[in-house]
Amino acid sequence: xxxxxxxxxxxxxxxxxxxxxxxxxxxxxxxxxxxxxxxxxxxxxxxxxxxxxxxxxxxxxxxxxxxxxxxxxxxxxxxxxxxxxxxxxxxxxxxxxxxxxxxxxxxxxxxxxxxxxxxxxxxxxxxxxxxxxxxxxxxxxxxxxxxxxxxxxxxxxxxxxxxxxxxxxxxxxxxxxxxxxxxx
Amino acid sequence: xxxxxxxxxxxxxxxxxxxxxxxxxxxxxxxxxxxxxxxxxxxxxxxxxxxxxxxxxxxxxxxxxxxxxxxxxxxxxxxxxxxxxxxxxxxxxxxxxxxxxxxxxxxxxxxxxxxxxxxxxxxxxxxxxxxxxxxxxxxxxxxxxxxxxxxxxxxxxxxxxxxxxxxxxxxxxxxxxxxxxxxxxxxxxxxxxxxxxxxxxxxxxxxxxxxxxxxxxxxxxxxxxxxxxxxxxxxxxxxxxxxxxxxxxxxxxxxxxxxx
Numbered sequence: 001x002x003x004x005x006x007x008x009x010x011x012x013x014x015x016x017x018x019x020x021x022x023x024x025x026x027x028x029x030x031x032x033x034x035x036x037x038x039x040x041x042x043x044x045x046x047x048x049x050x051x052x053x054x055x056x057x058x059x060x061x062x063x064x065x066x067x068x069x070x071x072x073x074x075x076x077x078x079x080x081x082x083x084x085x086x087x088x089x090x091x092x093x094x095x096x097x098x099x100x101x102x103x104x105x106x107x108x109x110x111x112x113x114x115x116x117x118x119x120x121x122x123x124x125x126x127x128x129x130x131x132x133x134x135x136x137x138x139x140x141x142x143x144x145x146x147x148x149x150x151x152x153x154x155x156x157x158x159x160x161x162x163x164x165x166x167x168x169x170x171x172x173x174x175x176x177x178x179x180x181x182x183x184x
Numbered sequence: 185x186x187x188x189x190x191x192x193x194x195x196x197x198x199x200x201x202x203x204x205x206x207x208x209x210x211x212x213x214x215x216x217x218x219x220x221x222x223x224x225x226x227x228x229x230x231x232x233x234x235x236x237x238x239x240x241x242x243x244x245x246x247x248x249x250x251x252x253x254x255x256x257x258x259x260x261x262x263x264x265x266x267x268x269x270x271x272x273x274x275x276x277x278x279x280x281x282x283x284x285x286x287x288x289x290x291x292x293x294x295x296x297x298x299x300x301x302x303x304x305x306x307x308x309x310x311x312x313x314x315x316x317x318x319x320x321x322x323x324x325x326x327x328x329x330x331x332x333x334x335x336x337x338x339x340x341x342x343x344x345x346x347x348x349x350x351x352x353x354x355x356x357x358x359x360x361x362x363x364x365x366x367x368x369x370x371x372x373x374x375x376x377x378x379x380x381x382x383x384x385x386x387x388x389x390x391x392x393x394x395x396x397x398x399x400x401x402x403x404x405x406x407x408x409x410x411x412x413x414x415x416x417x418x419x420x421x422x423x424x425x426x427x428x429x430x431x432x433x434x435x436x437x438x439x440x441x442x443x444x
Contacts, residue, residue: 035333042327046320052310061368082368087229122305126233132371159304162235164373165381166223173226 061132061161065111071137071151078136081153082161083108086146087127090117093143105146106131114145114152124160132159193410201403208396215389216243223386238302243389245295247397248288249318253356254401255285256325260353263346272416275342278349279332280408282325284401289322304371313362314372321359324352 064083067074083106090102093116101118108130115133125131135155143152223239226232262278296315297307309315328348332341358365363374376382382390 035330035335038330038333039327042323042330046323046327049316049320049323053313053316063368087227087231120305124235124303124305127229127231128227129233159306159309159371161371162303162373164376164379165225166239166376166383166386167381168221168225168383173230 064106064108064113067137067153068111068113074137076136076138078134080132080134081106081113081155082130082132083113084128084130085125086112090121090125096142103143103145103152106133107146112145112147114143114147114149115155116143116152117155117158119156119158122158122160124162125158126160129163130161132161133157134159191414193407193414198403198406201399201406205396205399205403208392208399212243212389212393212396215392216240220385220389221383235303238299239386241295241299242386243393245292245299246390247393248291248295250394251397251401252285252289252292252322253360254398255281255283255288256321256349256352256356258405259285259325259328259349260356263349266342266346270339272338272342275338275345276409276412276416278345279329280405280412282328282349283408284404286322286325286329287404288401289318289325293318293322300371306371309371312370312372313366314359314370317355317359317362321352321355324348324355328352 061080061082062070064081067079067081086105086107088104090104093101093103095101095116095118099118101116102121103114103116105112105114107113115135116138117133117135122131133153133155134157135153137151138154139151141150145152217240220240220243222234222236224232224234224236258281259278262274262281266274266278293315296318300309301307325348328345331344331348334341334344336344363370363372367374377387377390
């Protein structure tokens with residue numbers, strides 16, 4: 001018996017190659033690494049996001065009453081304050097350095113604070129719709145609003161925190177306002 | 185033995201479901217723009233306040249968020265089922281629902297950003313817990329899909345995927361509850377539906393948008409699952425063919441040995 005019977009019985013041209021096949025070369029190039037790189041990228045982005053969130057303690061909103069109560073302690077620290085604008089349009093004022101600003105008062109739980117704002121005013125700036133303003137306390141009588149307590153909150157960024165109320169009350173008054181052209 | 189599989193993900197039922205979804209979507213657009221009034225209220229002082237026309241984005245944004253939760257939640261449940269029964273069916277179900285969850289998760293982020301610009305005065309707010317936890321939730325499931333692309337044995341791949349799905353599912357709860365747990369770290373409003381602070385026309389249209397969204401989700405899931413099934417069948421056919429070839433080679437060798 002020979003070591004290789006097929007060589008004797010089958011035409012070598014037609015014989016199948018039954019020798020052990022070399023393993024397929026691994027997928028080369030960047031294609032093989034794409035999923036691994038993608039996973040690494042996702043992990044990096046998640047890490048970046050968490051770092052951004054956890055690193056910035058100023059992102060917590062202080063309510064007006066809390067911010068007023070801790071005014072001395074907060075000093076000139078920058079933080080975010082949330083409160084509802086008191087009815088009435090913000091007043092145009094000019095700061096000591098000549099910059100234009102708007103001034104208004106915010107209220108929460110009966111505590112009022114005056115605000116001097118140098119940034120853009122949101123289109124959704126409305127009485128009773130809470131705003132989140134980014135800034136710090138200034139002890140000055142340069143602006144005396146509704147609070148008139150010798151302090152104002154100097155802000156340069158305004159965000160609106162809309163509530164979750166989509167009900168309509170006083171539809172008749174709303175219809176009257178529409179007829180008067182108060183809104184379109 | 186090879187299995188004969190129809191090379192389509194479509195069926196009469198999915199076609200009917202698809203057309204119903206399309207018709208439902210057309211009706212939803214009509215309701216949202218022609219029937220639901222803009223969001224306005226009048227204060228005691230006579231100021232007219234509200235979100236006005238921006239409120240109409242709610243009919244895409246809110247169902248998208250619910251469907252993202254549904255997709256990721258289904259991935260979680262299917263992953264648990266895989267751990268229990270270890271069948272490819274559950275693994276494919278987890279994969280299909282994760283893909284659809286990511287689609288709706290991205291749609292949630294995009295529509296939320298578009299709504300946030302006129303309403304909050306910002307496209308995006310780093311540090312806002314609702315926004316950031318939602319982003320992390322979507323990224324975790326993008327990672328889930330990426331891990332599934334890493335070449336590996338199907339059982340190994342399924343086990344890796346299960347781990348990510350179980351970890352990612354924890355964040356679903358955090359995202360949903362974030363507006364209550366960290367009220368002072370988010371611009372996002374609390375649930376309107378739970379508080380029942382919504383007018384009838386808006387509530388009806390929002391409920392209808394959930395129904396249309398669920399129909400779309402079911403349609404996508406059926407097609408994506410069947411596609412995954414067909415892919416697995418093709419893989420199996422290739423394995424079967426390779427085995428047939430090797431058997432034929434072995435038979436030829438046996439015949440040769442039997443000949444004197």
